Amino acid sequence: MSKVIHALYDDDEKLLDGVKALRSSDIHIVDVYSPFPVHGLDIALGIPKTRLAICAFIYAMTGFVAAATMMWYMMIVDWPMNIGGKPSFSFIENLPAFVPILFEASVFCAAHGMVITFLLRSWILPGVSNKNPDPRTTDDLHLVELDLDDKEASEAVKILKSSGAKEINEK
């Protein structure tokens, strides 16, 4: 018989203490819902560091290469123009003029690619319904969700109470 426990904290430091205590007694935490980012919570929960920054770098490189290819094709291969005598015989000669757009395209792809990846990865999209079990978790309370059997549950409740949980709901 499993039991869902919702423990609500009104202080981020108490929440951190509670999470650390639960983790040290090997109790599985389903999720924590917070109204604001709590520093150190991801470490306390053992969430691996996100690799979104690496994604951003890959997207930036994609944008860079795409812009370089585009300008090389249009300015050097397809229709080379003599504009004010500026050299346009090869990509390298024309490169200084390409720098601004190479930079802008890299930033464009990195920023949008990373944000889209984040939204998809966390499944935060228009039309998705929210999953926070208590509406107060976007106001001032942090919620720890546990899904345990009866034996573990009583131990968990003890830990939650001693760490200063404001409210514990069992279902």
Next chain:
Amino acid sequence: MSNIVSKIREPLILGDRTIHDITLDVAKSVEGKANKWWYIVFGLSVAAATWGVCCILYTVGVGIGSWGVNKTVGWAWDITNFVWWIGIGHAGTLISAVLLLFRQRFRMAINRSAEAMTIFAVMMAGLFPILHMGRPWLAYFNIPLPNQLGSLWVNFNSPLVWDVFAISTYLTVSIVFWYLGLIPDFAMIRDRARVRGNAMYDKVYSLLSFGWSGRARDWSRFEEVSLVLAGLATPLVFSVHSIVSMDFAAAIVPGWHTTIFPPYFVLGALFSGFAMVITLTVTMRKVMGLENYITIRHVESMNYIIMLTGSLVGTAYITELFMSWYSGVEYEQYAFINRATGPYWWSYMIMMTCNVVTPQLFWIKSIRTSFVASFIIAFFVNIGMWFERFVIIVTSLHRDYLPSSWTMFHPTFIDIGLFVGTIGIFFTLFLLFARVFPVIAQAETKSILKIVGSQYVEINATAAPVKEVKEKEVDEKEEESSDDNADNESAENDKGDE
């Protein structure tokens, strides 16, 4: 208290607000009714916007012959307005990106509205080059699309094309950055609407909040994305106005053809952007009752930036003058003499006074810590920066190489309507934003409450010095151990500690 707070730090959130109070204060402006002032300002803005829209339609209908431009002064108010609006659009991303990287906590209360300001200002800016094309329906020619014109591509050597890329990137990245921060705040409004049983708000804000639940993993990613976006947006801020300045610097017109332009324009942009942020936040603080969040410390911090950038802009003006003389190019020399003493001397004087002299008043503490004085000076800075662009554009052009084509620029009714109209559209958008979006980044503000909240700062401010005094006394006693009185005091102190 595990947070380390400097004892000299002054609170950034006043009125002993709790986390729940922040929710209430932020939700109030969205859920409540607008006051009389909001309707008055909104009415005026809509009136100005209507004039602007009519002028835009007229321009599109009959062409730019309806403006005061002529064959000598081909760029006038339109490009002045374009550069002015782009400049204003610089502070928002600076506040949210650069100040994030520098961990400046004063940005929290103002970043949301500054970002909104950025987005609306860049939209207004984008309007002008498109209208100046004369045939705005051909604006897509700026995009490198395959076409039937003999495979004629856009010229990637031209700063005008760089500008298209820079501004589109800046606008879209700013919108994404802004919206990302809004998602948790929309979720707060959504959950409140659900509790209150307001179905319409629930539906709208559910859609806007993308189903945000505030899971620990989401927050961890959210923070990473914000940080990386800030890192990307920082060079973007500097690149955009540098590229705008190259529109001028890459031309061979005397007065424009100077290598100092990129840093000079970026500083001017930050200068005018912060002035506009002050104008908006000082007004908003009163109209929307945000006195506890937008404090004099915020305004003072921005005034420091205005003072710094204002002084640097002043240095740039003088450097430009010096360089024109030192270059020995007589056309260049004449362009600058003509700016200061020619028929447009008055605009040069307005520029110099508003941009160089007025921000120096912020050296006086009572001025930079006064809302009224800051508001007035910010207003002057905005005027000065508009004239700076006017001076650069119109006075450099109006006296051509050939004296036979020397002319003056006279704005028409349409020119004025476009300028006033974009101000109207801007304020209309901003006021609508202030009514339906959370104007303070409440999630971020909640996370710093324990560091900058007045109740917490005071605890730390009073606790720390007491301890220091005791330590000092103990030290003295050790040195003068023969003194009986000191020994007694020391004993008393020890007792007290126990």
